[in-house]
Structures are given as structure tokens and as C-alpha cells.
Amino acid sequence: MYVDKKDYLLAKLWKIRKKEELFGNNFHPFVTNIIILLGYNLHQENMRKYNLDDKQVKSHKKRVKEALTYDIYERGYDGIRISQMLWASYFINLKIIEVGCLQYELVNIDPITKKNDKCIKIHIPKNTKLDIKSVKESLVKSKDEILKYFKLDRPKYYCESWLLSKEVLDLLNDGSNILKFSKLFDIASGNNCINDILNFVYGKLKCDDYNTLHEDTYLQRKIKKELIKGVIIKIGIGKLKEEKSWI
Numbered sequence: 183m184y185v186d187k188k189d190y191l192l193a194k195l196w197k198i199r200k201k202e203e204l205f206g207n208n209f210h211p212f213v214t215n216i217i218i219l220l221g222y223n224l225h226q227e228n229m230r231k232y233n234l235d236d237k238q239v240k241s242h243k244k245r246v247k248e249a250l251t252y253d254i255y256e257r258g259y260d261g262i263r264i265s266q267m268l269w270a271s272y273f274i275n276l277k278i279i280e281v282g283c284l285q286y287e288l289v290n291i292d293p294i295t296k297k298n299d300k301c302i303k304i305h306i307p308k309n310t311k312l313d314i315k316s317v318k319e320s321l322v323k324s325k326d327e328i329l330k331y332f333k334l335d336r337p338k339y340y341c342e343s344w345l346l347s348k349e350v351l352d353l354l355n356d357g358s359n360i361l362k363f364s365k366l367f368d369i370a371s372g373n374n375c376i377n378d379i380l381n382f383v384y385g386k387l388k389c390d391d392y393n394t395l396h397e398d399t400y401l402q403r404k405i406k407k408e409l410i411k412g413v414i415i416k417i418g419i420g421k422l423k424e425e426k427s428w429i
Contacts, residue, residue: 183271184221189290192271198264199377199387211261218250218267221274228276232331241280246270248308257385281327282320283310288332293340293419294370300334304341304422312345312359317366318428339422341367344378346418353404366428367420375417379405 183191198204205213225246229239249270253262272278278287285305292299302324306312321339328334344350345360346369354361380386383405384395392409396402408415 183217183268184224184275192268195264195268201261201264204264214262214264214267215250218246218262218270218274221271225274228274232276234276234279234331238279238331242273245273245278245280245307249273252308263387276331278305279327279331280307281324283307283313283316284320284324286324286328288328288334292338293342294421299338301338301340302328302332302334304339306341306343306345312363314359314362317363321366321422322425322429341420341422342372342417343420344375344382344415344417346420347371347375347415348418349408349413349415350401350405351418353401353408364418364420367418367422369418369420372417372419374414376409376415378417379409379415 183195195204201209201214210216225242229242234242249266250262253259253266272287277289278285280286283306285307287303287305288300289303290298290300292301293303325336328337346364346367348369348371351361351364377387380389383402386395389395392406395406395409397406405415
């Protein structure tokens with residue numbers, strides 16, 4: 183995980199959901215936490231190697247700490263999920279920088295063509311409101327940061343998210359920040375993203391009966407109705423439009 187320079191191992195690990203599949207039946211519930219902690223020295227070394235400024239160092243430490251603690255303190259699990267372990271490794275390996283309200287990951291494969299091509303994948307941190315002004319400021323400022331840390335000039339930007347799902351966007355009002363964000367991209371549909379919907383919208387790993395899902399927010403209510411009707415919600419893969427079209 184910490185020596186996988188071409189992301190082959192990480193791609194396989196992201197497909198694993200149960201710890202038993204990775205560690206067998208006899209494992210300590212904190213094994214995933216321990217693996218993150220084993221990356222501490224490497225993270226320190228990489229932050230020095232890339233000469234991160236104070237703001238980047240602060241955000242990196244914050245995000246790794248979140249990965250270590252969120253599932254335990256916020257969700258009440260007895261250890262963190264494999265996904266959180268992997269997410270922490272992206273920061274430890276310096277695959278991600280944070281600029282304003284968005285995060286930027288250096289990837290080696292174009293998400294749409296699937297060909298080897300260095301580009302940038304945009305991530306949206308938890309609890310980000312996606313204020314369109316803040317989003318645009320982040321995107322503009324990111325160019326210098328990406329060149330500084332990743333040595334990539336004029337990169338292609340992508341965002342692969344349930345937030346860009348056509349099925350989700352069709353449920354939103356015109357004033358929605360998510361809808362405004364989506365208009366920055368040319369979007370294609372990907373695979374079924376029900377696991378992401380359950381995780382990010384409802385805070386669940388699985389659901390056997392959609393009728394039991396929460397209805398605390400507008401989006402929860404709307405998506406729940408679609409799921410009950412049997413609608414397949416597909417992930418949206420967006421390529422950022424040219425800057426002149428949205429500045």
C-alpha cells in the first residue's frame with residue numbers, strides 16, 4: 183500500500199469491503215488503524231521531500247487523523263473500514279493536496295479513456311458545502327499548487343462522484359450548490375454507485391430494505407423514493423470544462 187507506485191494494489195484493495203477478505207477470520211479490530219500508524223515515518227519523510235508548506239502540512243495531518251478516528255467516534259464502529267485505511271494512504275504517499283474547499287489527487291490513468299495519462303482527480307471533503315465561489319477559487323489556485331508539488335502543468339481535471347450522478351442531479355432544485363458544481367463539468371455515467379449513496383447520504387454500509395432509510399434531509403427523501411422505485415443510480419464521471427467557460 184505504501185510502495186505501490188502505479189496504484190495496481192490500491193485498485194484491488196478498493197474492491198474489498200470486508201476485513202475478513204483481507205486479513206482472514208482472526209484479526210484485531212484495530213488492524214486497519216495500526217496499518218495507518220505504520221505509515222507515520224513515511225508521511226513525515228514525504229512531507230519533507232515534497233517541501234509542503236505549513237497549510238498543506240496542517241491539512242495532511244488533519245485528514246490522516248480523521249481517517250484514524252471518524253469511523254470509531256462518529257459511526258461507533260469497533261475499528262476503521264478498509265476504505266478509511268486506503269484514504270489515509272493517499273495522504274501518506276503524497277498523492278493528494280488540499281487547496282481551499284477541494285482536494286486534488288495525482289492519478290496515472292485517465293478515468294474516462296482508461297489509458298495511461300497523468301491527470302488530476304478532484305475530491306470533495308466531508309461536510310463541504312460546495313459554495314460555487316469557493317469552488318472556483320480553489321480550482322484557479324490549484325494550478326500553481328499542482329505544478330509546485332506534482333510537477334504537472336495544465337493538467338486535465340476529473341471528478342468521479344455520486345454528486346455528479348445524472349439520477350441525483352435530476353432531483354435537485356435550480357439553486358442547488360451541487361447542481362451549480364455539476365455545470366462545471368462534461369459528465370458521463372459510470373457504474374452503479376449505490377454503495378457510495380448509502381455511505382455518504384445515509385451513513386450506512388448496506389441496506390436490505392430501502393423503506394427504512396432516514397428522511398432527515400431533502401436529498402435523503404428524494405433519493406429514498408428513487409431507490410424504492412428501483413431506479414439505478416450511476417456514478418457521474420465529470421471532465422472539467424475549459425476555464426474560460428466558467429470563470
